[in-house]
Amino acid sequence: MPPSVARFLWRAFAVTALLGLGSARAEAPDLPLGLYPSYPPLDMRDTTTGDLEGFDVDLATAxxxxxxxxxxxxxxxxxxxxxxxxxxxxxxxxxxxxxTPLRRESVSFVDYLQSGFQFVTLSGDAHAPSSLPELCGRRVAASRVTSVPAELLAWSDRNCAAKKRPPVLLFATENSADARLQLREGRVVAALQDSLTLPWTVEISGHTLQALGEPFHLSPLGIGLPKGDADFTCRVSKAFSALQQDGTYLALIHKWHLPESAALPTQPVPKACTDHAP
Structure with a gap:
């Protein structure tokens, strides 16, 4: 084979190899996932290694x-x-x-869990409320950057104001952990948090905390996605449905000790996604 032909074939092979390598990399593109590690056992840090861990971390990876x-x-x-x-x-x-409908004006969601709201108080505290009506007229903590304060005020309207009792006094905090800190330091008599994580919270506290009343107002929790990107939303929906069907989803529910009521039943992939690539 003449040297000029050999050089041409080698260059062609090298270009083809590089293009193939680029295609292989394109098949597994980077996916940046936002997490806030202050929501155990969904999002938190390993106290030994400092690594992110939790139900959300495992589900996001899968x-x-x-x-x-x-x-x-x-x-x-x-x-x-x-x-x-x-x-x-x-x-x-x-x-x-x-x-929520308001948040859906900005982003799209694929729902992946459900949770309600539940009050938590200190165990063994003689001054702690022992029934829900005792919350009326007293300070209760709630994380200001979530929907919990609005739920607390709505609960107060239904259970306090509507029954001619003084309203609950909202004590807004930075997050749920801060709400429980205010409870331990005696600035509030209770905190309102999501029922999804309350069993874990009580367990990790060594049962120095306890639930008050039953969960109320169960709502779906969503994976946030760019609004208007129907192809990507459909890919996420199909992938999540597959994880439900192959048992991965329930295995993670059990691994992180979430209540069975938190799990969503497997839903069919939306009809609008039928023509989209998986």
Whole structure:
């Protein structure tokens, strides 16, 4: 073979190899995922290694891999999750955010859990309320960057004001952990938090905390996605449905000791997604 022909074939092979390598990399693109590690056991840090861990971390990893993408966790404050999605800093987020019509004006959701609200008080405290009506007229903590304060005020309207009792006094905190800190320091008599994590909270506290009343107002929690990107939303929906069907989803529910009521039943993939690639 003449040297000129050999050089041509080698260059052609090298170009083809590089293009093939680029295609292989394109099959597993980077997927930046927003998480706020202050929501155990969904989102938190390992106290020994400092690594992100929790139900959301495991589900996000499994979901990304199912979609053929490489997950990259991006620590993002809860209040910055939606802005980070809108600016493209992240492509999706997990943090147990309640799927509401107002939030759907900015982002799309694929629901993945459900949770309600439940009060928590100190165990063994003679001054702690022993029944729900005793909350009326007293200070109760709730995380200001979530929908919990609105739920607390709505509960107060139904159970206090409507029954001619003084309203609950809202004590707004930075997050749920801060709400429980205010409870321990005696600034409030109770805290309102999501029922999804309350069993874990009570257990990790050594049962120095206790639930008061039953969960109320169960609502869906959503994976946040860019609004208007129907193809990507369908890919996420299909991948999540597959994880439900193959048992991965329930296995993670059990691993992180979430209540069975938190699990969503397997739903058919939306008809609008039928023509989209998996």
């Amino acid at each position: 979901l990304s891999q199912r979609m053929g993408m490489t997950p990259r966790m991006v620590e993002t404050g809860f209040a910055q999750l939606i802005p980070s999605l809108l600016t493209g800093r992240i492509r999706m987020f997990f943090n147990g955010m309640v799927d």
